[in-house]
Amino acid sequence: xxxxxxxxxxxxxxxxxxxxxxxxxxxxxxxxxxxxxxxxxxxxxxxxxxxxxxxxxxxxxxxxxxxxxxxxxxxxxxxxxxxxxxxxxxxxxxxxxxxxxxxxxxxxxxxxxxxxxxxxxxxxxxxxxxxxxxxxxxxxxxxxxxxxxxxxxxxxxxxxxxxxxxxxxxxxxxxxxxxxxxxxxxxxxxxxxxxxxxxxxxxxxxxxxxxxxxxxxxxxxxxxxxxxxxxxxxxxxxxxxxxxxxxxx
Numbered sequence: 561x562x563x564x565x566x567x568x569x570x571x572x573x574x575x576x577x578x579x580x581x582x583x584x585x586x587x588x589x590x591x592x593x594x595x596x597x598x599x600x601x602x603x604x605x606x607x608x609x610x611x612x613x614x615x616x617x618x619x620x621x622x623x624x625x626x627x628x629x630x631x632x633x634x635x636x637x638x639x640x641x642x643x644x645x646x647x648x649x650x651x652x653x654x655x656x657x658x659x660x661x662x663x664x665x666x667x668x669x670x671x672x673x674x675x676x677x678x679x680x681x682x683x684x685x686x687x688x689x690x691x692x693x694x695x696x697x698x699x700x701x702x703x704x705x706x707x708x709x710x711x712x713x714x715x716x717x718x719x720x721x722x723x724x725x726x727x728x729x730x731x732x733x734x735x736x737x738x739x740x741x742x743x744x745x746x747x748x749x750x751x752x753x754x755x756x757x758x759x760x761x762x763x764x765x766x767x768x769x770x771x772x773x774x775x776x777x778x779x780x781x782x783x784x785x786x787x788x789x790x791x792x793x794x795x796x797x798x799x800x801x802x803x804x805x806x807x808x809x
Contacts, residue, residue, distance in 0.1 A: 587724060587805045589755045590794040592762060594618040595715055595734075597654060597692055597775075599628055600766030604640040606779060607767050608647060614786055616796035619650040621692035621715075622676055625658025626771065634771045642683040650798035651680060652690035653711075660695050661702035670705055677709075689713065690799040691730075703730040713799050715761060721753035722761050724805055732799075735760040738777040738785075747785045751792060759802065 594611070596603045599622050611618055620641070628635040645651050655661075656675035664672070677687050689712045693702070696717030706714050707730060718733030727733065736742070736750035747762075754760035765775035767782045789796055 585804050587757045587759060588795060590751070590792060591754050591805075592751060592760045592789060592794045592796045593722075593799050593802065594762050594764070594796055595621060595652070595692065595799060596764050597621045597623075598626065598658070598765050598769075598772070599623055599636045599641070599654070600769055600771075601632075601634050601636050601640070602766045602768055602779075604636050604644060607764075607782070608644055608649065610783065610786060611649075611796075612647060614790050614796070616786070616789065617649065617798040617801065618796070619652045619690055619799040620644055621652040621654035621690075622679075623654035623658045623694070624656050624676070624679070625654075625694070631771070634766075638679065638683050642685060645683070645685045650690060650800050651685050651688060652692060652799065653677065653680075653688040654692045655694055658694040660697040661693055662697045662699045664702075666701055666705060669702055670709075673705070673709060689803075691715070693717075698731055703728070706730055712803055715763070715799065721750075721758035723758045724802065725757055729802070732761060734763045736762045738762070738764040738775070738782075740773065740776050740778070742777070742781070744781070744784050744788065748788060751788065751794065754794070759805075761799070 603620055622641055641651060653673055653676045656672040661669050680688060691706055691711050691714040693716050698716045713732055714730040715732045715734060720733050721735045722732050735753050736747055750760050764777055765772060767777045767779050769776040
């Protein structure tokens with residue numbers, strides 16, 4: 561392998577690309593990624609224990625926006641975020657201020673991204689490789705900055721499964737966005753998209769989300785969603801785990 565990688569490197573291939581080509585796995589059916597935005601306290605107190613019960617992985621996208629610094633009843637502490645990491649969950653970057661990246665200057669976005677990286681370092685959490693666009697707004701300039709900083713994945717909005725073979729991983733669509741009026745049938749339909757090389761990326765905020773009721777998910781409803789994943793035999797992983805899949809059908 562080393563000799564082959566060296567030979568190909570001379571032809572303009574990076575060792576990382578070579579290794580990925582040999583190490584990547586095909587995407588299995590029923591592969592689901594769970595993501596949680598905005599540093600909501602219920603993610604630590606309710607969501608994480610339920611996910612551990614089912615053996616599910618997940619990515620928690622952390623921001624210090626909103627009232628994170630002053631409202632520790634409704635937003636997590638960094639100690640709770642650190643505990644999520646220690647439990648095996650992924651900690652992702654949701655920027656310092658939760659500002660729309662399409663309205664920021666490159667240096668502003670870079671500073672907001674770097675701030676969360678530094679906070680993670682202080683808490684003993686690895687530098688994030690997954691990002692979530694605040695408010696789902698994207699831009700090519702933002703994707704460029706993320707790539708330069710070493711991010712592998714960045715989730716946006718949308719309503720379709722992620723296809724690693726064709727979609728830009730730094731502009732990743734979501735298959736489901738948990739809202740108060742979301743239904744179990746809608747969730748099941750999103751899960752059903754996880755086939756033929758595609759991944760169902762699910763977005764949630766707080767369970768419940770008292771401060772942002774427009775993205776609230778009722779705990780009873782959330783339990784039903786998770787039970788469906790369990791009943792279907794889904795593989796439920798954090799976003800970082802997608803790095804091992806080739807996306808070839």
